[in-house]
Amino acid sequence: MNRAGERLINGIVKENPTFVLMLGMCPTLAVTTSAMNGLGMGLTTTAVLAMSNLFISLLRRIIPDRVRIPAFIVIIASFVTAVQLLLEGYLPELNKSLGVYIPLIVVNCIILGRAESFAYSNPPIPSLFDGIGMGLGFTASLTCIGAVREILGAGELFGYGLMPDSFVPIRIFGQAPGAFFVLAALAALQNFIKEKRRNAGRSYQKIGSGCSEDCTNCSDMGCARRFYGEKRNGTQDGGRDTGTGGLEYVNLEEEE
Amino acid sequence: MSGLYQVSSNPHIRSKVTTNGIMLAVIVALMPATGYGVYHFGPRALAVVAVSVASTVLTEYLYGLCRKKLTVTDLSAVVTGLLLALNLPVTIPLWIAALGGVFAILVVKMLFGGLGQNFMNPALAARCFLLLSFPTQMTDFQCDAWTGATPLALLKAGERVNVTDMVVGNVGGTIGETSVAAIVIGACILLLLGVIDLRIPGSYIVTFALFVGIFGGRGFDPYYISAQLAGGGLMLGAFFMATDYVTRPITTGGQYLYGIFLGLMTGVFRIFGPGAEGVSYAIILGNLLVPLMEKCTKPVAFGYKRGGAHRGKQV
Numbered sequence: 001m002n003r004a005g006e007r008l009i010n011g012i013v014k015e016n017p018t019f020v021l022m023l024g025m026c027p028t029l030a031v032t033t034s035a036m037n038g039l040g041m042g043l044t045t046t047a048v049l050a051m052s053n054l055f056i057s058l059l060r061r062i063i064p065d066r067v068r069i070p071a072f073i074v075i076i077a078s079f080v081t082a083v084q085l086l087l088e089g090y091l092p093e094l095n096k097s098l099g100v101y102i103p104l105i106v107v108n109c110i111i112l113g114r115a116e117s118f119a120y121s122n123p124p125i126p127s128l129f130d131g132i133g134m135g136l137g138f139t140a141s142l143t144c145i146g147a148v149r150e151i152l153g154a155g156e157l158f159g160y161g162l163m164p165d166s167f168v169p170i171r172i173f174g175q176a177p178g179a180f181f182v183l184a185a186l187a188a189l190q191n192f193i194k195e196k197r198r199n200a201g202r203s204y205q206k207i208g209s210g211c212s213e214d215c216t217n218c219s220d221m222g223c224a225r226r227f228y229g230e231k232r233n234g235t236q237d238g239g240r241d242t243g244t245g246g247l248e249y250v251n252l253e254e255e256e
Numbered sequence: 257m258s259g260l261y262q263v264s265s266n267p268h269i270r271s272k273v274t275t276n277g278i279m280l281a282v283i284v285a286l287m288p289a290t291g292y293g294v295y296h297f298g299p300r301a302l303a304v305v306a307v308s309v310a311s312t313v314l315t316e317y318l319y320g321l322c323r324k325k326l327t328v329t330d331l332s333a334v335v336t337g338l339l340l341a342l343n344l345p346v347t348i349p350l351w352i353a354a355l356g357g358v359f360a361i362l363v364v365k366m367l368f369g370g371l372g373q374n375f376m377n378p379a380l381a382a383r384c385f386l387l388l389s390f391p392t393q394m395t396d397f398q399c400d401a402w403t404g405a406t407p408l409a410l411l412k413a414g415e416r417v418n419v420t421d422m423v424v425g426n427v428g429g430t431i432g433e434t435s436v437a438a439i440v441i442g443a444c445i446l447l448l449l450g451v452i453d454l455r456i457p458g459s460y461i462v463t464f465a466l467f468v469g470i471f472g473g474r475g476f477d478p479y480y481i482s483a484q485l486a487g488g489g490l491m492l493g494a495f496f497m498a499t500d501y502v503t504r505p506i507t508t509g510g511q512y513l514y515g516i517f518l519g520l521m522t523g524v525f526r527i528f529g530p531g532a533e534g535v536s537y538a539i540i541l542g543n544l545l546v547p548l549m550e551k552c553t554k555p556v557a558f559g560y561k562r563g564g565a566h567r568g569k570q571v
Contacts, residue, residue: 170390171388171389171390172388172389177385181363
């Protein structure tokens, strides 16, 4: 089956890092004052996430289990530094408006979470696409939040005036409390849509995964629904906390 | 619920006090302040009150229709709308008043589970929402009846104000906060009916007066302290908002603690903050700390020592 595609859909819809996993809240709330900032932050994170996932996956047999977190941080920090230098060189405006949140991508829990829960125990290609999917999901969410906040708080979208002149900007949406309101409203909206679809028998859980909800006869190792029970691989993954807030990927090593 | 034969767990003593009765008492008690506001600021004040109350009641009604549980008859939405209107300047565009009403009921009250579940006073939360969203419209106190700065702004600027005018209400400000006399009449009604007691308002006002005396920079000057007490939303806040049943502590000690905290915070906001007023932020901050205050002041059960050990036991 098509794992790369499944990973992409997983990151964007099923396990959207912002609205479903509720990870990376700090940049989500802080930089989404406009749609452009959200898009910029999302794409920057996507680049770092994809590359760090790929490299952690490639190095997963070399990195000792005990020092994996420092090793992840070193890999992630290298990519963040590279991306920041590129931004400074080519997009100084965006770099200025995102400010301190670019270096803070190093400790972004989405990146560390994907490294720990997916890339460290999966082959490189699915890991790369997992990173891209998660990154695009993050980008889409941040852009949506930024767009709503920009429209309500400034009457603009991507810097272009949208609203009639009589529109009075609701300033709170440009400030921190507005970020919480918009995040909560959008998360509730996507839950509402997913619930409706599930009730209509068209669950997003099954998109692109070919899921027949028959876990005993299924060979999909990266599936979040799968219950591995006693078959945990003790030496590699035994009892390791995956740090993704309850969504556990305890994957058996796939033999390539 | 008229189940005489219904077996339920304790307590079995039923009080005659109902939510409707309390809300009605609060509405009646707010009438002097509302009436004075309409008299002082003219018919537009009445329009603001009407729009605000209509929007809160309508929001609660529509939400009740959606959830198939009508709660609008308990009158709490009317109280919220009235309190919100009393906290708005008379020049406010009517759609902003309506937006505030929708925010108070929908976001602060109903989404958290309705009356009794809201963690924050809805009217004050809406006021702060509007204050952050529309700072110019919310602080525009110029109108036909009154021009010039509010007494608190004058005090902050170091000018003299007329305390007698402030007590009567012949000053600028929001619709309901100007007349201390009208508010105190309403508060007396609530005190006589036993709806509120003096624990929270008393400790609030005394703490604030002491704070102003110590840190106000003018010593215990009776003129300055009384001007600070009579100015702004302090009286309205102390008697009508801080005593809100849902968002105040239920323990006696907690209520004193809450009043003292509100007094300190109001003093800090008014004297050290950038603005002249701080009552609404102080009360909202106090609301958030209520669970903690209740936990700290939980009474010890009969026969137990503080800390949970039973007295009779040999430890």
